[in-house]
Amino acid sequence: MRYSKLFSKTSKTVPHDADSANAKFLVQGGFIHQEAAGVYSYLPLGLKVLRNIEQIIREEMEEVGGQEISMSVLHPKQNWVTTDRWDSMDVLFRLKGAGDKEYALGPTHEEIVTPLVRDYVFSYKDLPTAVFQIQTKFRNEPRARSGVLRGREFSMKDLYSFHVSQEDLDRYYDEVKASYFKIFERLGFDPKVTYITYASGGAFSKYSHEYQILSDVGEDHVYACEKCRVAVNREILDDQNTCPECGNKDLTEKKGIEVGNIFKLGTKFSDSFKFKCTDKQGKMQPVIMGCYGIGPSRIMGSLVEIFSDENGIMWPKSVTPYQVHMIGLGNDENVTKEAEKLYNDLKKAGITVLFDDRDERAGAKFKDADLIGIPLRLVVSSRTLEKGGVEWKERNKSDAKEVKLGEVLAKVKEFYS
Numbered sequence: 001m002r003y004s005k006l007f008s009k010t011s012k013t014v015p016h017d018a019d020s021a022n023a024k025f026l027v028q029g030g031f032i033h034q035e036a037a038g039v040y041s042y043l044p045l046g047l048k049v050l051r052n053i054e055q056i057i058r059e060e061m062e063e064v065g066g067q068e069i070s071m072s073v074l075h076p077k078q079n080w081v082t083t084d085r086w087d088s089m090d091v092l093f094r095l096k097g098a099g100d101k102e103y104a105l106g107p108t109h110e111e112i113v114t115p116l117v118r119d120y121v122f123s124y125k126d127l128p129t130a131v132f133q134i135q136t137k138f139r140n141e142p143r144a145r146s147g148v149l150r151g152r153e154f155s156m157k158d159l160y161s162f163h164v165s166q167e168d169l170d171r172y173y174d175e176v177k178a179s180y181f182k183i184f185e186r187l188g189f190d191p192k193v194t195y196i197t198y199a200s201g202g203a204f205s206k207y208s209h210e211y212q213i214l215s216d217v218g219e220d221h222v223y224a225c226e227k228c229r230v231a232v233n234r235e236i237l238d239d240q241n242t243c244p245e246c247g248n249k250d251l252t253e254k255k256g257i258e259v260g261n262i263f264k265l266g267t268k269f270s271d272s273f274k275f276k277c278t279d280k281q282g283k284m285q286p287v288i289m290g291c292y293g294i295g296p297s298r299i300m301g302s303l304v305e306i307f308s309d310e311n312g313i314m315w316p317k318s319v320t321p322y323q324v325h326m327i328g329l330g331n332d333e334n335v336t337k338e339a340e341k342l343y344n345d346l347k348k349a350g351i352t353v354l355f356d357d358r359d360e361r362a363g364a365k366f367k368d369a370d371l372i373g374i375p376l377r378l379v380v381s382s383r384t385l386e387k388g389g390v391e392w393k394e395r396n397k398s399d400a401k402e403v404k405l406g407e408v409l410a411k412v413k414e415f416y417s
């Protein structure tokens with residue numbers, strides 16, 4: 001991609017309501033565009049990052065047997081009345097359509113997925129089964145803040161599983177629990193800041209689990225056992241003031257960003273929708289459910305909080321919008337020729353490149369590269385060509401080095417292997 005053709009540009013202006021690194025750098029870097037408080041459009045660079053995050057999550061959900069579907073965003077009011085949540089859920093967006101028909105804009109999809117799966121599953125032989133989607137969700141938050149961390153509209157992966165017995169749900173729940181740690185590691189989070197937090201399980205199980213990325217901009221207060229990378233959240237601290245894994249009494253208060261949560265739903269929703277299936281003895285039994293959420297847009301914001309410095313973002317390799325940020329400097333004919341050749345060679349080899357081919361000062365180009373945060377910057381100039389190569393600079397390192405033109409491709413491949 002030629003930067004000169006990219007319609008979304010970087011901006012020097014700090015958004016007036018930027019209260020966090022992600023709100024500032026994502027807007028200034030041209031990743032997202034604010035439409036209203038807590039409502040953002042994704043621009044080309046931002047959408048690439050979001051899609052990379054979603055793809056990692058998708059692969060791991062398929063690994064645990066999840067089948068991808070896409071459910072309706074408009075939910076008939078009746079489904080929410082059936083579960084008694086039409087009036088009780090305060091963040092529900094309610095709206096009126098033609099003929100005064102009422103709908104909700106989906107904040108979560110138990111009200112849709114339960115009757116949907118019920119139409120296809122009749123016997124224990126059809127279970128277990130699990131479906132997931134990655135979709136935009138809506139919450140009528142009274143107070144949206146922190147860029148894409150707490151939005152009124154946000155991306156969500158929600159997986160729902162259906163089981164014939166509690167033992168089978170427990171087994172599958174543990175499988176998803178482990179897969180989430182794999183996801184966060186692939187996304188680039190240091191396991192040291194990724195905590196699983198015990199939260200209230202509601203009526204049907206002792207605990208549910210949240211995944212927190214420890215960060216000072218986090219809104220959640222958790223009480224962490226640093227030995228186990230386990231924490232308890234504030235709402236259950238009164239009942240559970242020791243580490244649930246090792247009994248450690250010395251829990252430290254930390255702030256975290258909740259990026260995922262998993263719940264054992266039991267039969268709450270299958271009871272509401274009368275979703276039963278026959279067991280081995282031919283008797284009708286309510287289906288037992290679990291649900292597993294993870295927020296790609298919130299992860300994008302958390303990554304910026306963790307991986308940024310005063311100059312901008314430092315994307316992990318696995319989610320970066322492009323693999324190489326290439327800069328050509330000056331109008332020298334030879335520089336243009338070699339830069340164009342390197343750009344084409346990298347592309348041909350399957351390396352994604354953002355090529356800053358603008359007629360701009362070096363300082364402005366370097367500033368933009370730091371703000372956008374691609375892990376690897378390559379500079380071609382008459383000075384680097386005199387030395388026979390390009391300047392190689394990694395975003396999270398302070399020093400640069402020279403790499404011979406003939407070795408660049410192999411080195412880039414190695415860097416991303």
Ligand SMILES: [Zn+2]
Pocket residue numbers: 225226227228229230243244245246247248
């Ligand atoms: Zn512990």
